[in-house]
Amino acid sequence: MSDKTQRTREICALAPIVPVLVVDDASQARPLAEALVAGGLPALEVTLRTPAALDAIRAMSQVPGGVVGAGTLITPEDVRAAKEAGAKFGVSPGATDALIAACVAEGLPLLPGAATASEAMRLLELGYDMLKFFPAEASGGAPALKAIGAPLPQISFCPTGGVSPSNARDYLSLSNVVCAGGSWVAPNQMVVEGDWTGIESLAREASKLTD
Ligand code: 3PG
Numbered sequence: 001m002s003d004k005t006q007r008t009r010e011i012c013a014l015a016p017i018v019p020v021l022v023v024d025d026a027s028q029a030r031p032l033a034e035a036l037v038a039g040g041l042p043a044l045e046v047t048l049r050t051p052a053a054l055d056a057i058r059a060m061s062q063v064p065g066g067v068v069g070a071g072t073l074i075t076p077e078d079v080r081a082a083k084e085a086g087a088k089f090g091v092s093p094g095a096t097d098a099l100i101a102a103c104v105a106e107g108l109p110l111l112p113g114a115a116t117a118s119e120a121m122r123l124l125e126l127g128y129d130m131l132k133f134f135p136a137e138a139s140g141g142a143p144a145l146k147a148i149g150a151p152l153p154q155i156s157f158c159p160t161g162g163v164s165p166s167n168a169r170d171y172l173s174l175s176n177v178v179c180a181g182g183s184w185v186a187p188n189q190m191v192v193e194g195d196w197t198g199i200e201s202l203a204r205e206a207s208k209l210t211d
Contacts, residue, residue, distance in 0.1 A: 004127040007109040017206040026055035033060035035196040039203025045071040054085040061086040076102035137162025142170035149176035
């Protein structure tokens with residue numbers, strides 16, 4: 001197994017679902033992370049889509065048992081900012097040479113996005129065999145990922161984008177799927193209302209999707 005992928009694979013294997021989080025208010029970050037970790041989802045992806053995202057990563061990184069990463073990495077500057085904020089891994093919707101070089105330079109484990117066999121093969125050449133399948137549902141869903149796995153069984157995936165409680169098991173039952181990403185475990189309304197008990201309960205259900 002490639003060095004570039006080993007830590008990412010370990011993080012992906014922590015639980016069936018990696019919550020994909022859009023945090024608008026950094027003061028909500030810590031209780032949100034505590035609820036998700038308590039519910040059995042330790043690996044958390046904070047998307048760099050809001051001004052509060054980096055402060056959210058800093059706050060969440062204090063939560064015992066959590067492994068906090070940064071999502072929506074697009075540029076080398078994103079990678080450096082994520083690392084500085086304490087991110088333990090990165091997630092990107094696709095992959096560029098510049099992004100990969102920055103992750104290598106910063107020592108940030110990367111879960112890079114791919115949606116086609118060619119994209120996956122290119123990343124495999126670069127040493128990445130644990131990839132994000134994105135956008136999962138729009139790219140053909142579990143049947144597409146199963147089909148990609150026939151010629152490329154050495155590549156594992158974290159499908160993300162349109163994954164929900166109703167289709168998660170279809171993905172998680174595939175031999176080339178380690179975990180899936182999803183935002184449903186932290187609905188915006190529950191976050192705004194501070195319904196941490198409700199979020200912990202959603203996380204607990206998600207944590208049992210492979211039982
Ligand atoms: C995203 O980019 O926000 C992720 O793909 C999450 O997608 P989801 O909201 O469909 O889970």
